[in-house]
Amino acid sequence: MKDFANSNSFSGSNPNISDPIESLYIHVPFCTRKCGYCDYYSINSELANFDQYLSGIELELKAILVEIAKNDLQLNKLKTLYIGGGTPSALPPDVMTSIIDLIKREIGFTDVLEFTIEVNPEPVGHQTVLAAIENGANRISLGYQAKQDHLLETIGRLHTNIDFLETLRLIRVYGINNISCDLMFGLPDQRLNDVLQSAKQLIELDIPHISFYSLILEPGTLFYHKYNKRPDLLPAEEVERAMYHSLLKFFQQNGYDYYELSSCSKPGFYSQHNYNYWTTKPYLALGPSAHSYYNGTRKGNARSINKWLADPEKNAEYEKIDLFQAMQEYVMLAFRLSEGFSPQKFNRRFGQEHPFTSELDHLLKQGLIYFDPIRMSYRLTERGLDFANQVFIEFV
Numbered sequence: 489m490k491d492f493a494n495s496n497s498f499s500g501s502n503p504n505i506s507d508p509i510e511s512l513y514i515h516v517p518f519c520t521r522k523c524g525y526c527d528y529y530s531i532n533s534e535l536a537n538f539d540q541y542l543s544g545i546e547l548e549l550k551a552i553l554v555e556i557a558k559n560d561l562q563l564n565k566l567k568t569l570y571i572g573g574g575t576p577s578a579l580p581p582d583v584m585t586s587i588i589d590l591i592k593r594e595i596g597f598t599d600v601l602e603f604t605i606e607v608n609p610e611p612v613g614h615q616t617v618l619a620a621i622e623n624g625a626n627r628i629s630l631g632y633q634a635k636q637d638h639l640l641e642t643i644g645r646l647h648t649n650i651d652f653l654e655t656l657r658l659i660r661v662y663g664i665n666n667i668s669c670d671l672m673f674g675l676p677d678q679r680l681n682d683v684l685q686s687a688k689q690l691i692e693l694d695i696p697h698i699s700f701y702s703l704i705l706e707p708g709t710l711f712y713h714k715y716n717k718r719p720d721l722l723p724a725e726e727v728e729r730a731m732y733h734s735l736l737k738f739f740q741q742n743g744y745d746y747y748e749l750s751s752c753s754k755p756g757f758y759s760q761h762n763y764n765y766w767t768t769k770p771y772l773a774l775g776p777s778a779h780s781y782y783n784g785t786r787k788g789n790a791r792s793i794n795k796w797l798a799d800p801e802k803n804a805e806y807e808k809i810d811l812f813q814a815m816q817e818y819v820m821l822a823f824r825l826s827e828g829f830s831p832q833k834f835n836r837r838f839g840q841e842h843p844f845t846s847e848l849d850h851l852l853k854q855g856l857i858y859f860d861p862i863r864m865s866y867r868l869t870e871r872g873l874d875f876a877n878q879v880f881i882e883f884v
Contacts, residue, residue, distance in 0.1 A: 502784035502814040503837055504770055508562035509782050511764045512595070514545065514587065515775030516573040517793060520610065523644040524714070525672075527706035529777035529791045533578040540797060542583055546590055548774050548789075548800040553594060559783055563772075565599040566591075568761035571620070572606045572629070577613030584616050588623040597624060602760045604629055604668075609647040609655035621662050628659050632669040634678070635686040642676055644710070649689075656693065666757060668697035673731040674723050675703050676715065683731045684738060691742050696757035699750055700735050702728055729874055736873075749824050749876060766821045768814065784809050811838075819844055820883040823876065828860065828867035847882040854878075 518533040518541075556563050569591065576584070591597060604627040605620045607613065617628070630652070634640055637648045647655075659667060669690055673683045690698055703722070705712045715721055723731070736746055744752040748766065751759065764771055770782035773789070776796035780787040790796045790803040809817070815838060822829040834842045848866060851857045856872035856879050859865075872879055 500811055500839060502809055502811050504768060504781065504809065504814060505784040507770050508565065509556070509770040509772060510565060510567040511761055511769065511771035512566055512569050512591065513761075513771060513773040513778060514569075514571045515773065515778040515789075516571060516576040516579060517541075517776050518573065518578040519575045520578065520608075520612075520646060521644065522710075524710035525643055525703055525706070527709055528574065530574045531793060533575070536578075538580055538583045541793070542586055544793075544797045544800065545587060545774050548796075549590065549594055551801050552772060552774075552780075556782075561783055563595065566595050566597065567599060567601050568764060569600055569603045570761045571604070571625075574606075575608050575613070576605050576620075577607045577610075577616045579616050581615045581619035584619045585623055588620065600624065602627055602666075604759075604761060607631065607655065607659070609652040611651060614655070614658055617659070618662060621664060626664065627666040627668070628664050629668045629670070630656060630659065632686075632690070633672045634675065634682065635689050636678075636682055639675055639678055639682065643672070665696070667695055668699060668753075668759065669695050671698060671700040671735070673700060673702055673735065674728040676721055678723060678731075680727065680731055680734060684734060687735055687738050691739075697751070697753040697759065698739065698744065700732075700752075701750055702732065732873070733870075745826075747826050749873070766824055768818050768821060781809075784814070814838075815842065815844075816883045820880045823857070823866075823868060823872075823879050826867070827863060828857075828865035830863070830865040832864060844883065851879055851882060 515529075517530045518536045519530040520533055522530055522532075553563075571587070579587075603625045605617065605625045606629045607617050608631045617625075631645070631647070632652055633643065633645060635649050640647065640649070656667070671683075671686055671690065687698070687700075703711070705716050722728075736752075739752040740746055744754055745758070746752050747758050748762070751762070753759075768781075771780060772782060773780040773787075776789055776793045777791045778789045786807045786809055788805045789800060795803040815834075818834065818837065819829050819842065822833075831842055848857070851866075851872075852859070855869055856875055857866045858869050860867050868876060868879065
């Protein structure tokens with residue numbers, strides 16, 4: 489960790505404290521089967537007690553609302569709601585409806601602009617998706633990963649490409665056109681042409697938002713144990729980087745805006761919920777392992793449904809984010825966005841000039857960032873895209 493000598497010389501408070509809370513995430517920790525690469529907390533849906541889970545969500549929400557009222561925070565106009573997992577479509581339809589009714593009753597729903605639910609393209613769960621849509625969901629994040637069935641089988645997905653196409657058809661029959669799909673690259677036995685064919689299918693299907701992620705071997709996952717000591721079984725680093733840059737170029741050539749390191753969208757279809765994360769705005773989160781950030785405090789729920797059910801507030805971990813930490817995070821996350829880091833926007837958010845001149849100069853000399861005179865912001869170079877973590881580390 490760098491030693492920032494001037495980190496205590498700023499006056500003021502973390503602006504996250506006074507920002508209105510406009511985003512809510514709900515984690516559904518149930519899956520039919522855990523994928524080999526997945527590090528998110530989940531349990532087998534066959535072992536689920538859905539009534540207990542619903543009670544836990546209600547208990548946690550009411551505890552948070554008491555805290556919000558006690559601290560005189562603003563939560564009167566929820567703008568984005570995101571139900572993720574896990575597999576939200578693993579919930580019974582009546583439980584999904586009850587969760588949404590709870591949010592409508594306790595917070596209000598009239599100002600929600602974007603309500604996303606994650607869906608796996610499996611033959612089960614369609615009635616749950618319909619229940620969410622009938623109760624206000626207007627955006628679907630549909631698991632895709634790859635077009636090739638052999639790759640889907642390799643990474644432990646339960647669907648085929650035909651399942652994906654059928655689920656997509658049903659979602660559109662239900663009236664939803666705001667759809668996001670995840671595409672993965674750097675997979676075992678995956679070739680550059682596989683990646684481009686997967687991307688081509690999404691373009692032809694007119695998917696308005698596409699997120700694309702490289703395989704990361706997270707400790708504790710099946711893939712970590714299988715491939716961490718056998719990197720020769722994965723695409724070489726230069727091939728993995730070629731996949732990333734080829735995707736960027738391909739999407740941009742087909743009318744998509746590259747707006748974040750791993751996200752492209754057609755104009756008007758960027759993820760409003762995730763954009764709030766990347767601009768350090770407050771958000772609430774419910775469910776085991778879910779993370780909130782509001783009132784200048786980051787809260788991480790227990791990665792155990794039993795601990796979470798026992799006492800979601802007591803068994804959570806808390807970290808107070810002071811003003812300088814908030815500044816660091818703001819700049820670091822700004823570099824995730826294609827708009828980059830704007831000193832003017834920083835000034836408006838914090839009421840003072842940024843203290844990172846030496847860090848920016850160092851990154852400029854390394855060729856990882858450049859100053860865009862049109863946007864009046866610092867942005868990642870093409871080399872910076874490949875070494876983004878080195879950029880982020882400058883502000884930690």
